[in-house]
Amino acid sequence: MIITIDKTAGFCPGVHRAIHKAEKELEQDNELFSYGSLLHNELEMQRLQADGLRLAEKDDMLLLNHKKLLIRAHGEPPETYMLAKTHGVELIDATCPVVKRLQQKVRRAAEEMKKVKGQILIFGKQNHPEVIGLSGHAMGLATVISSAEDIAALDLSRPVRLFSQTTMDSDHYNAFALFLDEEIRKYQPEPDFISHDSICHHVTKRVPALKKFAANVDVIIFVSGKESSNGKKLFNICLEINPETYFVSKLNELRTAWFEHVNSVGISGAASTPLWLMEDVAAKIKEMN
Ligand code: SF4
Structure with a gap:
């Protein structure tokens, strides 16, 4: 059985950059705050939280004096920058360019x-x-x-x-x-x-590439966090093209029956799905067969 990971799947450049910035900070300091999740992927967030990433609420700005707050790829309104300045919070700006x-x-x-x-x-x-x-x-x-x-x-x-x-x-x-x-x-x-056409080209380019990928394999395993709206949308696109498409968030959701009498499996994921997770899924499928 041939197992292929979709080359266009995984972090978009903005999310990739934000995670890289967070990792770099966490290597030097063991504490970094962010307003909510950096991405809709529970396992990747657990990995970052184990390294010291802490989730903060907007009302917590007062408590973050002399601490570091990462601005996520989504960006923030000017008010956040002003409040951070007032309360002595160091901002690590990972707003996607x-x-x-x-x-x-x-x-x-x-x-x-x-x-x-x-x-x-x-x-x-x-x-x-x-x-x-x-x-x-x-x-x-x-x-x-x-x-x-x-x-x-x-x-x-x-x-x-x-x-x-x-x-x-x-x-x-x-x-x-x-x-x-x-x-x-x-x-x-x-x-x-x-x-103004302000939709990200990374998002628009992804759909035709995914359709092509889904049409060329027997089974698609779509890996994504359940909360990711991008994940739900891309999963449905795969399903329309290839009825043998299955959604998983974790390795233990894979089922042996999906791979019986199958020659090719494609693994794809949302813009928030880490490559390491898709590689783990590929390894697990190999083990199951
Ligand atoms: S605009 Fe959004 S989707 Fe596009 S690269 Fe930046 S974070 Fe990713």
């Missing part, structure tokens, strides 16, 4: 919109940390929207700059931007509307 550039773009657009009483719309998930960070950079002008229904509550006679959370689905975003453009035209004969 793609997200950082987007925050700057949102800020520039907000400055422009402020002058013309315009608005910033962010197409994304309301409580997603990246969206909270982006909204914070919009100087109070942002509204988060996730579907066409949300448009009804907006004043579309005012100028609009539209951005997307970096991990949204490209097709959904494009359809939404098109619909919004049509709606704005009902209120503005010459629309002052710009749609």
Whole structure:
């Protein structure tokens, strides 16, 4: 049986960089804080926590005096940087450079919109940390929207700059931007509307590569944390292409019956799945057969 690990699976560059920064800090110091998980993978988080990573809440800033706080790849609103300064917290900024550039773009657009009483719309998930960070950079002008229904509550006679959370689905975003453009035209004969395609290329490139991978093996083992929305989305894409797709988070979830009379197995995972876990899964499948 041939077992192949999907070369495009595993950490995206932003998550990879954040983990690398955390590991480097933990090598020098045995304590580092972060607001919530660095990624949606329980086993990888357990590994980092065993090395000294501690999870903190936003309200804990007061208690982190002289301690180090890692800013995750999702980024943070400017308020976090100000609070850290006020309370003597050392920040290790692991905001993904793609997200950082987007925050700057949102800020520039907000400055422009402020002058013309315009608005910033962010197409994304309301409580997603990246969206909270982006909204914070919009100087109070942002509204988060996730579907066409949300448009009804907006004043579309005012100028609009539209951005997307970096991990949204490209097709959904494009359809939404098109619909919004049509709606704005009902209120503005010459629309002052710009749609910024801010979806991360790493996310858009991944889907066609995964479809190809899933079509070329008999069985797919998709490895991901159960909480990862990226993992759920990519798993469903595999399942559509290859009905013999199975989701696992841990080695003990593998079943011998999945590999009976099978010639090829592909192992793939979410943007938060560590390579070491996919390698462990490959080794375990070999052992089972
Ligand atoms: S998905 Fe893209 S934007 Fe988001 S952290 Fe990864 S590389 Fe950065």
